[in-house]
Amino acid sequence: MKVPGDDAEQADDSAGLTTGELAGRLGVAPTTIRSWGRRYGLEPAAHTPGGHRRWSPADVARLERMRALTATGLAPAEAARLVRA
Numbered sequence: 001m002k003v004p005g006d007d008a009e010q011a012d013d014s015a016g017l018t019t020g021e022l023a024g025r026l027g028v029a030p031t032t033i034r035s036w037g038r039r040y041g042l043e044p045a046a047h048t049p050g051g052h053r054r055w056s057p058a059d060v061a062r063l064e065r066m067r068a069l070t071a072t073g074l075a076p077a078e079a080a081r082l083v084r085a
Contacts, residue, residue, distance in 0.1 A: 040080030
């Protein structure tokens with residue numbers, strides 16, 4: 001039986017940021033992060049066994065760039081194209 005705080009749960013948590021944590025870091029809603037993933041192919045490299053997104057440092061860097069580009073007024077589709085390039 002899995003107990004909160006056991007090693008397996010901690011290993012899952014250390015695999016990367018959650019969508020909520022990343023959204024807070026970027027100053028956008030979690031739905032925005034999920035939308036960028038679905039619409040523009042900016043999904044994270046990893047998911048937990050339960051299917052939850054986990055954002056690696058490389059994933060975070062891509063979305064930080066996406067956020068910076070859209071903040072300048074660039075359309076999200078164009079920003080995503082530049083981020084993926």
